[in-house]
Amino acid sequence: MSKALAREVDKRRTFGIISHPDAGKTTLTEKLLLYGGAIQMAGSVKSRKAARHATSDWMAMEQERGISVTSSVMKFEYKGHEINLLDTPGHQDFSEDTYRVLTAVDSGLLVIDSAKGVEAQTLKLMDVCRLRNTPIVTFINKLDREGLDPLDVMADIEEHLKIECVPLTWPIGMGQEFKGTWNIYKNELHLFSAVHEGKTQEGLVFNDVNDPRLEEYLGEFAVQLRDELELLEGAGNPFDKERYLNGEQTPVFFGSAINNFGVQEMLDAFVELAPAPKSRPTTTRDVSPYETDFSGVVFKIQANMDKNHRDRIAFMRICSGKFTRGMKVKHHRVGKDFTIANATIFMAQDRTGVDEAYAGDIIGIHNHGTIKIGDTFTTKEELKFVGIPSFSPEHFRRVQLKDPMKRKQLQKGLEQLAEEGAVQLFRPISNSDYILGAVGILQFDVIVHRLKEEYSVNALYEPCMITTARWISSEDEKVLADFKDYYRSDLAVDAEGCLAYLAPNPWKLESAQERYPKVVFSTTREIR
Numbered sequence: 460m461s462k463a464l465a466r467e468v469d470k471r472r473t474f475g476i477i478s479h480p481d482a483g484k485t486t487l488t489e490k491l492l493l494y495g496g497a498i499q500m501a502g503s504v505k506s507r508k509a510a511r512h513a514t515s516d517w518m519a520m521e522q523e524r525g526i527s528v529t530s531s532v533m534k535f536e537y538k539g540h541e542i543n544l545l546d547t548p549g550h551q552d553f554s555e556d557t558y559r560v561l562t563a564v565d566s567g568l569l570v571i572d573s574a575k576g577v578e579a580q581t582l583k584l585m586d587v588c589r590l591r592n593t594p595i596v597t598f599i600n601k602l603d604r605e606g607l608d609p610l611d612v613m614a615d616i617e618e619h620l621k622i623e624c625v626p627l628t629w630p631i632g633m634g635q636e637f638k639g640t641w642n643i644y645k646n647e648l649h650l651f652s653a654v655h656e657g658k659t660q661e662g663l664v665f666n667d668v669n670d671p672r673l674e675e676y677l678g679e680f681a682v683q684l685r686d687e688l689e690l691l692e693g694a695g696n697p698f699d700k701e702r703y704l705n706g707e708q709t710p711v712f713f714g715s716a717i718n719n720f721g722v723q724e725m726l727d728a729f730v731e732l733a734p735a736p737k738s739r740p741t742t743t744r745d746v747s748p749y750e751t752d753f754s755g756v757v758f759k760i761q762a763n764m765d766k767n768h769r770d771r772i773a774f775m776r777i778c779s780g781k782f783t784r785g786m787k788v789k790h791h792r793v794g795k796d797f798t799i800a801n802a803t804i805f806m807a808q809d810r811t812g813v814d815e816a817y818a819g820d821i822i823g824i825h826n827h828g829t830i831k832i833g834d835t836f837t838t839k840e841e842l843k844f845v846g847i848p849s850f851s852p853e854h855f856r857r858v859q860l861k862d863p864m865k866r867k868q869l870q871k872g873l874e875q876l877a878e879e880g881a882v883q884l885f886r887p888i889s890n891s892d893y894i895l896g897a898v899g900i901l902q903f904d905v906i907v908h909r910l911k912e913e914y915s916v917n918a919l920y921e922p923c924m925i926t927t928a929r930w931i932s933s934e935d936e937k938v939l940a941d942f943k944d945y946y947r948s949d950l951a952v953d954a955e956g957c958l959a960y961l962a963p964n965p966w967k968l969e970s971a972q973e974r975y976p977k978v979v980f981s982t983t984r985e986i987r
């Protein structure tokens with residue numbers, strides 16, 4: 460291991476934001492980019508979002524696609540750290556990609572609206588984080604509005620997300636009476652003030668919370684603060700970095716993203732606490748980011764804007780070694796050498812050519828469909844990274860063809876679009892239907908439009924009686940054969956030939972699980 464390589468790895472932080480729509484992810488992202496100097500003006504991330512969500516019309520989406528590619532990864536520097544913020548698309552864009560992005564990060568930032576507490580999408584995303592015990596820092600947002608009692612918000616997180624909360628800052632009042640935050644470990648008071656753009660914000664330092672000067676700044680809120688801190692000290696757990704790194708405990712910060720308040724304190728702690736790139740498992744061994752031989756894994760494929768060139772961008776997370784422009788690597792699934800001549804690195808709003816990159820960095824590689832999700836690239840040893848799964852879809856449609864002569868094109872289109880990973884294609888074993896499964900329903904519209912635009916196929920959807928899917932396996936071949944016989948009409952194979960049970964309703968799934976205890980029903984499947 461070279462010292463220079465270790466230095467580069469150690470300063471990297473690669474993370475994603477976990478939140479429910481409207482909790483403030485976009486607003487917070489923008490403030491983080493301001494601190495990183497990656498954008499100069501407040502409002503630029505916001506306006507992109509407005510454009511992206513103004514319409515779900517495909518042409519508009521097509522135009523926006525270039526933008527969403529660049530905003531998929533936002534790289535910026537902060538206090539000597541190289542930060543890769545991976546976008547976790549929400550709203551209508553919500554798809555399997557959102558889940559899969561979380562398998563490519565080393566840590567997460569959970570954003571909670573203080574008036575709402577834990578919401579549905581947060582629960583789902585945290586489930587994915589739990590698969591890998593991803594360390595999570597929490598930011599409780601919108602303290603400038605009336606919200607729930609901070610203790611209740613933390614109790615809600617503990618109960619629903621099964622992670623212990625340890626506040627590192629504590630809010631003083633809320634809404635109209637929001638006074639600021641107290642930094643519990645530094646004994647520092649941050650008085651609330653409205654937007655201060657990217658400027659750093661110094662706290663007022665006190666010896667301890669009993670300092671009588673506190674009354675000068677907070678009036679009667681000083682007593683309330685002391686009482687609440689005493690309560691926390693008695694009831695709460697101390698911060699334990701190991702437990703944070705194991706995903707068992709989350710440090711909690713309070714603030715208001717729109718006012719850029721509490722953000723810097725959170726970011727400072729984040730770069731200090733969050734892990735540098737970690738080792739990643741392969742089918743044969745764990746690969747350390749400090750190994751000098753290059754390795755990387757693809758976790759996302761995105762179609763390019765220009766539909767005349769059906770090229771795609773593969774997002775690769777570098778797992779070890781140093782990437783240099785024009786590097787020759789082995790594409791193991793295909794068994795061929797591959798020269799990465801045109802890799803792109805994503806800087807906030809621009810894409811630029813990349814000369815070198817290290818573990819934790821994400822590079823984009825243009826290709827014409829040769830690269831698939833889960834593909835591993837290395838310079839030497841033959842490896843296959845694991846931990847980039849498919850997630851079981853939650854919405855289903857049966858595809859209907861308007862022109863039966865176009866069946867071949869339909870199949871090719873669906874297979875290729877499914878390879879990009881935003882939808883899954885299932886073929887029932889008892890008939891010749893095409894069933895699409897998705898995690899977010901916008902993807903269905905996208906597929907119909909793209910089939911027409913890119914494959915000249917007019918397709919439409921029929922509703923179908925499927926509510927959930929599970930991948931099926933069993934060590935007992937006889938049991939599996941019996942299961943297949945019994946549930947034949949509800950079974951299908953996915954695009955990689957794996958067997959799935961498409962349940963018409965949750966009760967039928969439950970009864971199948973009871974009837975066949977030796978069959979494993981999985982909600983995720985490793986991509987081959």
Ligand code: G4P
Pocket residue numbers: 478479480481482483484485486487505600601602603604714715716717718
């Ligand atoms: P998202 O990406 O998680 O969906 O959330 P986003 O940042 O777009 O924020 C959702 C709404 O919450 C926005 O209001 C935003 O201005 C507001 N917001 C974000 N942070 C705070 C905060 O700290 N305090 C308060 N009071 N509001 C906050 P909007 O009305 O939907 O949009 P806009 O008209 O402000 O653009």
